[in-house]
Amino acid sequence: MLTKDESSFVCEALTPMGVTVMANTYSLAPDVHLDVIVRQCRDFVAWAYKNAHRYGGDNRRLYLSGHSAGGHLAGMMLSTDWEGDYGLPPDILKGVTAISGLYDLAPLQKAFINAWLQLSDIAVRRNSPIHQRPPHPCPVIVAWGEEEVDGFHWQSERYLEQLAAWGVPAERLLLKGRDHFAACNEFMDPNAPLTQAVAKQMGLI
Numbered sequence: 001m002l003t004k005d006e007s008s009f010v011c012e013a014l015t016p017m018g019v020t021v022m023a024n025t026y027s028l029a030p031d032v033h034l035d036v037i038v039r040q041c042r043d044f045v046a047w048a049y050k051n052a053h054r055y056g057g058d059n060r061r062l063y064l065s066g067h068s069a070g071g072h073l074a075g076m077m078l079s080t081d082w083e084g085d086y087g088l089p090p091d092i093l094k095g096v097t098a099i100s101g102l103y104d105l106a107p108l109q110k111a112f113i114n115a116w117l118q119l120s121d122i123a124v125r126r127n128s129p130i131h132q133r134p135p136h137p138c139p140v141i142v143a144w145g146e147e148e149v150d151g152f153h154w155q156s157e158r159y160l161e162q163l164a165a166w167g168v169p170a171e172r173l174l175l176k177g178r179d180h181f182a183a184c185n186e187f188m189d190p191n192a193p194l195t196q197a198v199a200k201q202m203g204l205i
Contacts, residue, residue, distance in 0.1 A: 001028065010065075013190040017204050020057035022048050030116035034127050041073050045093070046086045063095045063202050065141075067184035071101020075129025075159065078140065090136040095201040097141040099194070100152055100183045103159035104130045107151070130162050137168040141197050145178030152180060173197055 004023035011021035026040040045064065052059040066074035075098050083090040105124045108114055125131050140163055144156045156172075163170040175183050175194060186192035190199075199205045 010184065010187040012188045013192070013195045014187065014198070016190070017199055019202070019204070020052065020055050022052070022055065022057070030118075033123075034117065034119065035123065038073065038076050038127060041077060042080050042085070045077055045080070046082070046088060049088060049092050059092070061094055061202070062092055063097070063198070064093055065097035065099065065198065066101065067099040068101065068180065071098040072103065072105075072127075072129065073101075074098040075101060075103050076127065076132065078134045078138070079129055079132030081135050091138065093136075093138050095139045095141075097143060097194075097198055097201070098129075098159070099143045100145060100148060100180050101129075101155070101159075102152075103155050103162075104128050130159055133166050134168055137166065139201055140168055140170040141173055141201060142170055143173035143175055143183065143194055143197070145175045145180055145183040147177065147179040148183075149180070171197065171201075 003025040007023050010023065011019075014021055024041060024044045026037050026044070029037065049059045049062055052062065064074055064077055066072070074096050077093065078096045081090070082088040082092050102108070105119060105128045108117060109119055109124060119127070142156050142160050142163070144152050160170055160172055173193065175186065178186070183194070186194035189195060196205065
């Protein structure tokens with residue numbers, strides 16, 4: 001659910017730091033399959049790389065973050081072969097922040113939503129970041145709210161373990177007092193731990 005218009009608040013603390021923020025809108029399930037959503041997001045990142053200069057951005061310093069469904073998609077962007085699939089430099093992403101995401105989609109197959117997600121075993125593996133080794137690793141922040149339900153804690157910790165096993169530099173960030181929906185609200189506060197971690201990853205502080 002939601003579009004870039006409802007997500008534009010994430011620029012509030014970052015823009016004053018000199019960051020050009022580009023938010024994405026993609027098609028939603030069940031109108032399209034998850035494969036299509038992942039492809040659209042990869043297309044957007046490739047577009048952002050080619051067009052960042054038009055908005056005052058620097059494509060040599062491209063960082064990506066996403067919350068909830070966007071946290072999952074951030075993991076999928078990390079696993080993209082930008083050189084092989086898009087003819088772009090393999091290291092276009094300099095850092096990724098995945099917030100409150102699902103990184104292993106297998107549990108969704110047993111949930112009621114799979115009646116419209118229609119995830120097969122092959123699609124689950126293809127679209128689970130925990131099974132997709134990044135071809136060109138960059139620093140990753142895995143963040144989630146302290147007050148989230150147990151599943152998000154488990155998903156985040158398992159993803160961190162897998163990133164470490166792959167040799168990907170990853171930071172664990174538990175957001176104190178935040179539930180699933182409040183986690184990304186930290187981007188409205190320049191002094192919030194999430195904003196500070198992202199700013200540090202980008203070399204701004």
